[in-house]
Amino acid sequence: MDHERIAVLAHEKFPDRAKTALGVLRYGDQDVLAVLDRDRAGDRVRDHVADVSDAPIVESFADAHAAADGDLDALYIGIAPIGGGFDESWRGDVEAAIEAGCDVVSGLHYFLNEDAELAALADEHGVDLVDVREPDDDLTVASGASGDVDADVVLTVGTDCSVGKMTASLEIVSAARERGIDAAFVPTGQTGIMIAGWGNPIDRVVSDFAAGAVEDMLLEVGDDRDLLVVEGQGSIVHPAYSAVTCGILHGSMADGLVLCHAAGREAIHGYESFELPPLADYVDLYEDLAAPVREASVVAGAVNTNGVADDEAAAEAVASFADETGVPATDPVRHGAGDIVDAVVEAGLGANPDAGDAAGGDRATEGGGTAE
Amino acid sequence: MDHERIAVLAHEKFPDRAKTALGVLRYGDQDVLAVLDRDRAGDRVRDHVADVSDAPIVESFADAHAAADGDLDALYIGIAPIGGGFDESWRGDVEAAIEAGCDVVSGLHYFLNEDAELAALADEHGVDLVDVREPDDDLTVASGASGDVDADVVLTVGTDCSVGKMTASLEIVSAARERGIDAAFVPTGQTGIMIAGWGNPIDRVVSDFAAGAVEDMLLEVGDDRDLLVVEGQGSIVHPAYSAVTCGILHGSMADGLVLCHAAGREAIHGYESFELPPLADYVDLYEDLAAPVREASVVAGAVNTNGVADDEAAAEAVASFADETGVPATDPVRHGAGDIVDAVVEAGLGANPDAGDAAGGDRATEGGGTAE
Missing domain, CATH: 3.40.50.300 (P-loop containing nucleotide triphosphate hydrolases)
Structure with missing residues (x-):
């Protein structure tokens, strides 16, 4: 996971109910070039949050891609519904990101890699779906080192x-x-x-x-x-x-x-x-x-x-x-x-x-x- | 898991390197009707361990089944090699147990349920393969109750x-x-x-x-x-x-x-x-x-x-x-x-x-x- 130019999905929840989006904006090393929130499209990040780099708030991944001059590495899912499920209203944006060659990074309980459609599409376009809640399977006991x-x-x-x-x-x-x-x-x-x-x-x-x-x-x-x-x-x-x-x-x-x-x-x-x-x-x-x-x-x-x-x-x-x-x-x-x-x-x-x-x-x- | 009449597999390791077999003999509520250890077949449990119920030590599941008058509920894997793998020399006994209508209970890291051949055979004979190391998938956080x-x-x-x-x-x-x-x-x-x-x-x-x-x-x-x-x-x-x-x-x-x-x-x-x-x-x-x-x-x-x-x-x-x-x-x-x-x-x-x-x-x- 080494993304430099990203868009962050935060539909209907930016900024107050978008803890992950805010955290990435405030502390991440990545450049956030757009935030997706269909309720606030047209605003800018700085209209809502001080002390972070500014970026446009847009309606869809297509708009984010355009705002970033077609040069994005990844789409980050910056919100989590109660229960950690995947909101089907996000599917179009996630698919568009994959088709544009972007990795998709998610902290949801619902694993993108276990979604057969998204997994197949990611495979086809050679991008990674990164489910950060899924531990590596080569972990083992501590050695005390x-x-x-x-x-x-x-x-x-x-x-x-x-x-x-x-x-x-x-x-x-x-x-x-x-x-x-x-x-x-x-x-x-x-x-x-x-x-x-x-x-x-x-x-x-x-x-x-x-x-x-x-x-x-x-x-x-x-x-x-x-x-x-x-x-x-x-x-x-x-x-x-x-x-x-x-x-x-x-x-x-x-x-x-x-x-x-x-x-x-x-x-x-x-x-x-x-x-x-x-x-x-x-x-x-x-x-x-x-x-x-x-x-x-x-x-x-x-x-x-x-x-x-x-x-x-x-x-x-x-x-x-x-x-x-x-x-x-x-x-x-x-x-x-x-x-x-x-x-x-x-x-x-x-x-x-x-x-x-x-x-x-x-x-x-x-x-x-x-x-x- | 409610087995009353069981055989315990402990090939080449009974009793000193068969911690699980010994534990079941000593503390289990189940009746152990035979112990499988091909190195000690013909001996009896009491020849090696005091203070437990006696049972014959036999060469194979077939012999255990005969010793139990054809009336066994389950075969327990009573030993664990270093690393917790499945020893292929046990496969014949496990298959024979399944074919005799017995559940097979294992604490190995290697899950019997993920062995396609054993899983299919168990399905065919309507018995359970019980991998005790595999946690239930409905576990959740404590409530403090x-x-x-x-x-x-x-x-x-x-x-x-x-x-x-x-x-x-x-x-x-x-x-x-x-x-x-x-x-x-x-x-x-x-x-x-x-x-x-x-x-x-x-x-x-x-x-x-x-x-x-x-x-x-x-x-x-x-x-x-x-x-x-x-x-x-x-x-x-x-x-x-x-x-x-x-x-x-x-x-x-x-x-x-x-x-x-x-x-x-x-x-x-x-x-x-x-x-x-x-x-x-x-x-x-x-x-x-x-x-x-x-x-x-x-x-x-x-x-x-x-x-x-x-x-x-x-x-x-x-x-x-x-x-x-x-x-x-x-x-x-x-x-x-x-x-x-x-x-x-x-x-x-x-x-x-x-x-x-x-x-x-x-x-x-x-x-x-x-x-x-």
Whole structure:
């Protein structure tokens, strides 16, 4: 998956209900040359979203293709209906993309490759249908080698699902790169995979291979970078998803953890009878559980204040989190992840080993890596 | 899977390298009427294994069928070569079993149902090929309902893989039933599933559904029993398998934990650079991790002294474990699980709610359940 010029399908849902489309626009390395949304055709992306590259919003793939001067690599499905099904109203656009020689990338539960018509058409036109939720079939058990990669590894861990771990991870990578740290994002879920253009969907991997599928990614990129930021999933005390969380924690053999929390959240999302434990307990739980495989401290907190009324209340929520956990915190969306990168660097992580070791004091935070 | 009269295939490996065959003989509810081992044909099971029902060892399925007076329900594959492949030298026996109207039950990685010849033959004869490693395809995420079943739930947890969690679980069930506690074994791995005749192989389940697949089993049997003993897997600090362990811990919502350990084990089996943490740390780790989903204490220890020289050294190992962990311990194979059941009952678990609640003092340890 190495696409440079793409169109993103987000019919009837752009931007507020198009999480993947927004993520690709905001954090992806790909150039988004058009967004398909038949309800907003004629508008431009910037009419709705600040701080991203602009592009036209169009009615159909044919219009996207024209807007891109006939030069597109891929169509990304940037929305997911509840249940993850394929909406038949998209079929014409997907077929047109295939016929124009574009790959089609999808994070849906419904696998495009298992759609006989689309699969045959893709075969005929020599393009790939990329179902990012389908794990590679050559995954296996972890060997315990993640800790041997040259890069330092930071993992975002959460107090719950849906607290902003992917966004925090991407913001940390972005802020680290601004400092010249050669950082990369390691995706573990379908949206992150579509943004990054590679990765293993850990929640879809057989539980015996969950840690191994993380290790597989770290071994692939870990010697080429100074800092890897692994996208965490779920929460270590989630009644349903803790297996995924635990596999990522031990599979990543992280050197440092960033604890992500949604301000005001008091119970597990969707499991309201399960109260969140005190924030300080999470620090102990994650550190104590990580230690026998690899010592890792919680070095910072990322507080999602999306649901908070105003800047003042957000600042209070962040301060309260820092007070309870004893680590520096910020809202990486409201304020950027600079403070988190400070804490990561302070912990001795992300230094370019060729430019002097952190312990030696010569920290390569500027010019030591390759900014991208 | 409800087989009463079975033959078990263990060619060239009975008894020492036939873990599944031995488990079925020792703990299964099925009557084993013959064991297939062409190297020992003519011997009897009791020539090699004490304390199990006797049966002839035979050369082939045809001989097994004759020994059972032509009345067999199923052939169980009781051995697994390294890699879990299907040995072609078994094909004649498997075909003969199918042609005789027997189901064939296998825990191999190689799925009998994906063998076109065997699948066609099974179809023709109206029998089932049961691949116990293949998870049901209707599994889903946990809802957090395990804690609502009538039965109390005990989970065996481990300091490592291969420390005897399955055996400890089966011995606890056996000892509990001897006291009249209506206890049942909840299997989570392929050998346990073949012994019990039902169950979900949690290590083969997609990690998102690991806890849900445990919950699915507890909801199926939890209201019909007073005590469920869930077979744990792996270890919460295993570099590769902790996801499975964590999914079972939270999916079972256990009321009590039994910590299983192999005497003398100092590093993770097969991952020798990872030292086991102190035993007391495991108690804290499992209890602290369980608590936010369901409070559970480690109530006893099961120490596998299989590798220990003599009874005296075994007693020392058990005493040392009890001292380090602060909980009563025994080797359930050497001495039975009576002491563990004492500790379970002492913790108020396994009482028949219809016969008086544990908190009320009227504990139904005798006659309160249905011994089987």
